[in-house]
Amino acid sequence: MKDEGARVSWDLVCRPNHEWGLRLQNLIDWNKTSMFQHVWALVSNVGTLWVRWTNEYILKGKSFMAFEPTSSYSWFWRKILKLRAVAGQFLDPASGGFSGQYKVNEVWKVIRRKYERESWAGLIWFPLHIPRFAMITWFALFDRLPTRDRLLKLGLVVASECVLCSSDLETRDHLFFNCVFSKEVWGGILQICNLSRSVGGWSQEVLWAVAELKGRSLIITLLKLAGNAYVYRILNERNCRVFGGSRSTVGDLICRIMEDIRFRLVGSAIRGAGQNADICVEWGIG
Numbered sequence: 001m002k003d004e005g006a007r008v009s010w011d012l013v014c015r016p017n018h019e020w021g022l023r024l025q026n027l028i029d030w031n032k033t034s035m036f037q038h039v040w041a042l043v044s045n046v047g048t049l050w051v052r053w054t055n056e057y058i059l060k061g062k063s064f065m066a067f068e069p070t071s072s073y074s075w076f077w078r079k080i081l082k083l084r085a086v087a088g089q090f091l092d093p094a095s096g097g098f099s100g101q102y103k104v105n106e107v108w109k110v111i112r113r114k115y116e117r118e119s120w121a122g123l124i125w126f127p128l129h130i131p132r133f134a135m136i137t138w139f140a141l142f143d144r145l146p147t148r149d150r151l152l153k154l155g156l157v158v159a160s161e162c163v164l165c166s167s168d169l170e171t172r173d174h175l176f177f178n179c180v181f182s183k184e185v186w187g188g189i190l191q192i193c194n195l196s197r198s199v200g201g202w203s204q205e206v207l208w209a210v211a212e213l214k215g216r217s218l219i220i221t222l223l224k225l226a227g228n229a230y231v232y233r234i235l236n237e238r239n240c241r242v243f244g245g246s247r248s249t250v251g252d253l254i255c256r257i258m259e260d261i262r263f264r265l266v267g268s269a270i271r272g273a274g275q276n277a278d279i280c281v282e283w284g285i286g
């Protein structure tokens with residue numbers, strides 16, 4: 001799957017959750033790890049029937065590591081031979097062979113690529129997150145939502161202007177924090193949270209959230225939920241307008257976001273609820 005056509009690259013989707021991604025193992029890397037045991041057997045010359053047959057009819061006395069394949073070799077063999085780069089990391093320079101036994105965990109560690117935990121992971125995957133909101137925010141953070149600027153780049157003939165304000169090109173950054181309509185929604189949410197700050201652009205808002213929204217207190221959880229609900233509701237409003245559905249006002253969206261949060265937090269045992277009675281009353285989560 002190519003990154004340019006997909007909303008999010010396969011490589012990204014397959015990252016383990018603790019490194020920020022979905023709970024899917026990278027099947028390609030697991031497959032390579034599994035195939036590597038054939039490489040181990042060949043280099044170690046373990047006397048299985050397959051190894052004896054390969055030595056006699058494929059390698060014909062040559063070393064597996066130095067073997068030059070022709071283009072007529074099968075898919076399986078081309079894949080096996082590509083694993084020589086991995087094999088090089090396990091070879092003992094003195095003996096030219098593997099030292100020790102084949103250990104799947106050790107091979108997996110080498111084959112699987114590592115990723116840095118994104119600094120904003122905690123803004124989305126926190127204990128009380130709402131999965132469908134988190135997913136949309138995740139797409140937004142990678143700028144993989146089907147905004148009109150991206151659809152135009154893919155060669156799809158669509159109108160380019162933002163359906164919320166009709167005054168600018170619809171990009172991710174415009175849709176969520178530069179658009180006058182959206183800005184008013186987010187500004188309203190901040191006001192209800194007693195935060196007197198002006199709404200910045202996408203990058204500024206994400207940086208602010210990364211720096212400020214740490215911990216598991218009521219207000220932090222509430223703001224994280226609000227941020228995710230905001231992205232979801234703005235996108236939903238955009239889609240309703242694009243596909244001829246109903247149009248909501250700024251006030252409607254603020255109410256909907258508050259409702260989303262209320263449904264999630266009401267009754268949940270959350271730290272700091274006792275010290276934030278005014279917030280609980282404001283949000284109806286007491």
Ligand SMILES: [Zn+2]
Pocket residue numbers: 162163164165166167168174175178179180181
């Ligand atoms: Zn707009």
